[in-house]
Amino acid sequence: MTGRTSQGSEVDQLVREAQRLGYTETSTRLLERAVEIADRRRDKRLAFWLRHQLVRYATFSSHPEIALVAFSWCLGQTKRDPRQFSLTQRFGDRTADCLLWQFKWVARIARFTQFSRDKIEEVAAALEAAYLEQGASPRSALKIRLQNAVVMNDNHLVRRLQQQWWSAPRDEWSDCKACDWAYYAECFGQIGEHENSLRSFQQLIESGASCVQTPAGDFGTHLIRAVRCGKSEKAWRWHRMGLQLQGDRNVFATSRAGHLAFLGLMGKAQEAIGLLERSVDWGVRSGSPRTRLLCHYGFRSLTQRLMNARLGQTPIRSGLLPCDHERRVTDISSVHTFFEDDVTELGSAFDARNGNQGEALRRQKWEAFADCSVDSDELPKFSVPEF
């Protein structure tokens, strides 16, 4: 707290509880409640600060839709009452403690299928204008456009923007080096340069750079690549490190999918089922269709392998997926069907919006991967689909 609420008030308690819990869905709900109280009191300054917090917590608990709504309200206030509210007003010591920084988190609207390419570009242009107004380097805006291009499977654009972004000067508005490095590695994966992807990620790990998201959410992306490069021992080590760092935070749903696909590839059925049960709802709980899709590709790959191993009838608990609601239990075969339908439906929605067949191709790759063993000669060395 920054002294904006009276000590012991309900809002204060909610915020402190949220801070105590860290970035979780519960914390996000607590902050939503705090926002509602501030709104009820018509305390705009408090509501602004609380929404600023809410954007952070929602973003890091995989609810970008909540973050986007809260951010929009704050942005609206900066335009209505610029003397009282501004994009660059800081609520902490760091550059990241202001609304302008958070613009980067919410501007990646390509992850929602309902937004057209034009709308996505309009938001990116609004972000660019806001950053340029502060005299910032084009780096931040380039990264947003790059991230949107990755989501839209526009690999030609990804290739161009990746280099432009990487060579643009860093400034105080740039993401941390760990995040940038991890994303640089991820972009190589997107355009099929898997050796470069792995090498860049290795450099990140060796550098020791880290932040709240990185590399906790990145190990899963590179495990299968590492196996393909003959670095199985390293992959196991990354697997363990990744799981340890992730804990049970569903913001790492995409990465968790990589860990599960890895366990499936390595034939660790029992371990995989245990881990799947702990994260089976993560994709559904995420407010980001993109996260859900990527998550379910990996989950589906594992369940396909389990079905191939005649483990389809293995019971598994789930709170949100189709199940026997009284007993809250389902089985591998049923969740597999759910994941399969989901990736088909969501993938088609993304392809329709993107105007290409990127997700259809990705789905085919995942399907091929699910049938290959770790030492299969049929797989080209780096054919494992990227996340």
Add this chain to the structure above:
Amino acid sequence: MRSQFRLQTSRGPIHPYMAANQSPMLFQVDLHGVVDLLSNHLYSSQDVFVRELLQNSVDAVAARAALEPTYSGRILIELIGSGAGATLVVDDDGIGLTEAEVHEFLATIGRTSKRGTSLSELVDFIGQFGVGLLACFMVSDEIVVQTRSVRPGSSAFEWRGSAEGTYTLSEIRTERGPGMTLYLRSRPGTEGIFQPHHMKQLIRHYGGLLPVPISFKAGGPEELLTSPALPWETKGLSYQESREHVLRMGERLFGERFADYIPVEAPAGALSGIGFVLGHRAAPNSPRRHRAYLKRMLLTERADNLLPNWAYFVRCLVNAESLRPTASREAFYEDATLALVRDQLGEAIRDWIVRLAEEEPSRLDRFVSIHFEALKALATVDDDFFRIIIDVLPFETNEGVMSIGRLRRDEETIRYTPDRDTFRQIGPIARAQGLRLVDAGYSYDDDLLARLPLLAPPTKVDRVDGLWLANRFSEPTLEDRSEFATVLRQGDLALQEFHTDVVLRRFEPAHVAALHCLSSEGAFLRSVEQAREVSDQLFSSVLDGLADQGPASGRRAQLVLNLDNPITRTLSRVDEPEKLRNAIHLLYAQSLLSAHRALTEKEVDLLNQSTRRLLEWGLA
């Protein structure tokens, strides 16, 4: 003659096609650069040179003990003078070095203990002497070592190493026994380290648990700083005495009084020690600072990867005999053994809780009252533990805090709200209907309750919200339906733009005129609506896009009118449609306020206009 420090390199030609007459060249060592690397990038503080010295002496003593089973070693550390110009003397009666070993061990950087040399075969070194000795150059410009090997007929030698990267070696005529004496003179800027009190603290800090007797002397008599037993070994003490001893030790080491302690062991890392149970509720994301020793030498006070994530209420004091340290030897290396150790430690803590549940329920109750949240975290990932612990875990209900055991005894189906807002709104009303509700808006509660039917049958659970409660209310009679037909029709029209249906019910308490019920999607869409009211064109259209993903019907809320309420009853007697709509608007606004919902600008406007009209009609 002065010699250069050497860098250990591969023995054979690196490239398979290297011509036989091409002699391999040695890397050159910039010792200043290496020391700078150590002090600025590898070690967290200059103090670690004391740990390196202790490690060397302990290794030397262990090596001699391997040759002479009856030998028991000792180490004496003496500080002559203090501050600027002080000299530190570290003397051991260990195995000592021959001339060849001096060259090999004192002047070669990067030598590992796995090369099968006669000395390294004697003891399982965890140190790497070359690097360890280099650490001394962080605080001194010159290191002098006098040594004589324990091997029969060995001479004594003096080795002088300089921070410039050179050293000399000469045979000395002295009457010294086997072992090694090392001299360090403090470098300007390190005076603070070479103070008697500080030096004693450092030796205790790093080496207090070492099995070799270590004495310290600084002008006065020698003082023994170690004891042979590990501090958590409490043989010969009564239960109460050992409990007090261990808790007091925890307080001394961690600076806080703990509520309890758990003896822990992890065979995978030959690890043993104590897990201290915090006396206060900890945050799941609070830093985990465990104090860890490796072969009884302090490795770190900030080990953060020793325990599973759920065990954040425990601080460990442990010694491992076979875990691998990182290069700086200030943390454990993350490998398969450490992962196994983590599991085994988690199991030890879990077994302790299970034993409390079976044997000491009152101690468990105290523990649960502080750390129920962590127990809930563990129960979400461990089915067996869930079954054992679930009945004692506390949950908030609309009748006060209750254990799940009590809830299960009382009712076949446990009903809960997934968030606190819903609980606040409908909890008191449900209670008036005689319905007990659990508030599952706290961490893990939702997940735990959802798993009850599977893991603790025959209990059933039902996740409920305001719409569920409304369906439990008494239906209106046919007469009521007829009487209120106009109210319903006008009500739907009046609240259309707020995506709200009007329904009739009878429920307690009668003083509640209307209840605003909302699904979770409806709650989200209200926040979208609020943001849209203040957004520019671009973001307004973005928010429209988000809202389009909502429930297709467009109606996502209900205004439940209570027919037992006198105000509501009067609605049927309002003849004029405008006045009826006004009354519905007022009831709608009132129900939102009662539900602690923030009003949108449109709703505030609605409330103001409705009130103004009511006043105007009243005054007229």
